[in-house]
Amino acid sequence: MAIPNLQVALDQSSLSEALKTVRKVGEEVDIIEAGTILCLAEGMQAVKCLRALYPDKIVVADTKCADAGGTVAGNASDAGADWMTVICSATIPTMKKAAEQVSELQVELYGNWTYEDAEKWLEAGISQAVYHQSRDALLAGETWGEKDLTRVKKLVEMGFRVSVTGGLEKETLQLFAGVDVFTFIAGRSITESADPKAAAREMKEEMRRIFGDAK
Numbered sequence: 001m002a003i004p005n006l007q008v009a010l011d012q013s014s015l016s017e018a019l020k021t022v023r024k025v026g027e028e029v030d031i032i033e034a035g036t037i038l039c040l041a042e043g044m045q046a047v048k049c050l051r052a053l054y055p056d057k058i059v060v061a062d063t064k065c066a067d068a069g070g071t072v073a074g075n076a077s078d079a080g081a082d083w084m085t086v087i088c089s090a091t092i093p094t095m096k097k098a099a100e101q102v103s104e105l106q107v108e109l110y111g112n113w114t115y116e117d118a119e120k121w122l123e124a125g126i127s128q129a130v131y132h133q134s135r136d137a138l139l140a141g142e143t144w145g146e147k148d149l150t151r152v153k154k155l156v157e158m159g160f161r162v163s164v165t166g167g168l169e170k171e172t173l174q175l176f177a178g179v180d181v182f183t184f185i186a187g188r189s190i191t192e193s194a195d196p197k198a199a200a201r202e203m204k205e206e207m208r209r210i211f212g213d214a215k
Contacts, residue, residue, distance in 0.1 A: 001180050003211045006204050007163065009062070009187035010050075011035035015042040019049060021191045026054050028200035031183060033060040034081075044079035051080025058082045064108050066090050069098030077101045085130065088113045092124050099126060106130050106163070115154065122159055129155055130185070133166030143167075144175055156180050170199075170206050177210050 008029045012018040018038050026032060032054055034046045039061060050059050061076035065086045076084045083104045086095050089111070099105040106128040107121050118129070131152050133144060144166075155162045156179065164176065165185035173184065186203060193199035 001178075001211060003207055004181045005030040005163075005183040006200065006207065007031035007033055007060070007165075007183050007185040008190055008200065009033045009035045009165065009185050010046075010191065011037040011187055012191075013037055013041045015046050015049060018042075018046060019053070021196065022050065022053065024196040025190060025200045026057065028197055028204065029057075031058040031060060031185075033062050033185065035187065036062045036064050039063055044075050044081075047076060047079035047081050060084065060106070062108075065094070065098055067094055069094035069096070070101055073098035073101035073105070083128070088117065092120055095121065095126055096124050099124070104128055108132065115158070118155065118158060118160070127160055128163070128182070129160045130163045130165060131155065132164075144172060149175065149179060152176070152181070153179055170203050173203070173206050173210055181211075 006029045008025050010018040010022055010033060012021065022032060032050050034050055038046045047059060047061050059081050060083045061081035062085045063072055063076060065072045069086060073084050081102060083106055084098060084102045085106045085108045086098055088107050088109050095105060105126050107126055108130045109132055152162050152164060161182035163183035163185055164181055168184055168186045169189045190196050190199045
């Protein structure tokens, strides 16, 4: 079992704030994400800037694309994104068109989806999934639990590389011990901490402790 990647999600509403933040943590993480809020506020300029700053990092455009997959993914790719996200309710043709334009496509799991849907994504050649606790659900008091672990394990067994996100703290990582998580995606627990660089390093150290022991 490999040690998971650490991805930082930049969900600021301004490019200047996102760049100020990423300069503190960009070298500490494996993957840099232009979050949905940032993409909506600043467009693909945000992706262009992240690519320019970190030419050797994986850059994700978290567009949560629902339609016009080829066009949206083409724009993201032209801006320098390696990967892009589509929402799980997008049609298979939308996903396939998007997948033609970027190195990898990630299906974002929100709301109602089924394992039958997941089989169709695999058949379409898409093998990355992002499992969420949504921001709004967390604010409403929901927490990570056994039902989430069961779903993540099932997706891994099906053949997906599964990233998990949503209110992740360093202390949350232990819940996933023994689960072959591909990437942990952290936002505010890193970006809004008093020392973002230290927070990212501590999270990486905790991942090595938990998953290094699992090898």
